[in-house]
Amino acid sequence: MTEQPVRVAVLVSGGGTNLQALLDALHDSTLARVARVISNRPDAGAIGRARRSAVPTTILRDPSDAAELLAALEGMQLVVLAGYLKLVPAPVVSQFRGRMINIHPALLPAFGGPGMYGQRVHAAVLASGATESGATVHFVDEVFDRGAIIAQERVRIEPGDTPERLAARVLEAEHRLLPRVVLELARRIRE
Numbered sequence: 558m559t560e561q562p563v564r565v566a567v568l569v570s571g572g573g574t575n576l577q578a579l580l581d582a583l584h585d586s587t588l589a590r591v592a593r594v595i596s597n598r599p600d601a602g603a604i605g606r607a608r609r610s611a612v613p614t615t616i617l618r619d620p621s622d623a624a625e626l627l628a629a630l631e632g633m634q635l636v637v638l639a640g641y642l643k644l645v646p647a648p649v650v651s652q653f654r655g656r657m658i659n660i661h662p663a664l665l666p667a668f669g670g671p672g673m674y675g676q677r678v679h680a681a682v683l684a685s686g687a688t689e690s691g692a693t694v695h696f697v698d699e700v701f702d703r704g705a706i707i708a709q710e711r712v713r714i715e716p717g718d719t720p721e722r723l724a725a726r727v728l729e730a731e732h733r734l735l736p737r738v739v740l741e742l743a744r745r746i747r748e
């Protein structure tokens with residue numbers, strides 16, 4: 558009997574370019590597939606991307622309701638937070654420990670934590686005088702951006718960088734890194 562692809566749920570709040578990178582990378586994969594997209598926002602661009610790819614979607618009524626999120630995650634084997642801006646309730650974290658990951662647009666543990674999202678991250682990196690930034694994929698635990706780091710891709714800071722320019726280059730790195738990590742974890746889940 559051939560094994561079924563690992564079922565991946567993606568949680569989103571925004572435009573969903575990382576979701577798109579996953580949809581594109583897993584499209585022909587026998588290893589993993591995006592099986593559900595979950596959002597706290599019905600108007601998130603990511604929801605449109607999911608629908609265009611015929612992936613089932615769930616809009617959360619209350620993102621702090623663990624039972625509601627657990628019901629949406631029924632049957633999922635790996636959970637990816639891709640631009641999801643809400644804290645995942647602790648009972649959900651513990652149910653998916655080691656099988657729930659987040660992507661962050663900086664080199665954690667620096668420039669993470671509550672309020673560190675979007676352009677604020679890149680503005681803080683530039684203001685610090687750092688010479689590099691990057692993308693981090695890490696396991697999710699009970700605290701924003703704190704869980705164990707799985708992989709990072711570094712991005713050099715260029716003279717005259719603005720938060721927008723840096724964000725665009727980091728985002729390209731995210732789109733390479735996230736599918737790579739998801740496929741690697743799916744491989745481990747199938748072993």
Ligand code: GRF
Pocket residue numbers: 570571572573574575576603639640641660661662674675728731
């Ligand atoms: C990405 O930079 C991600 O790292 C961060 O939010 C942004 C989401 O972008 N957590 P998108 O919705 O995937 O386009």
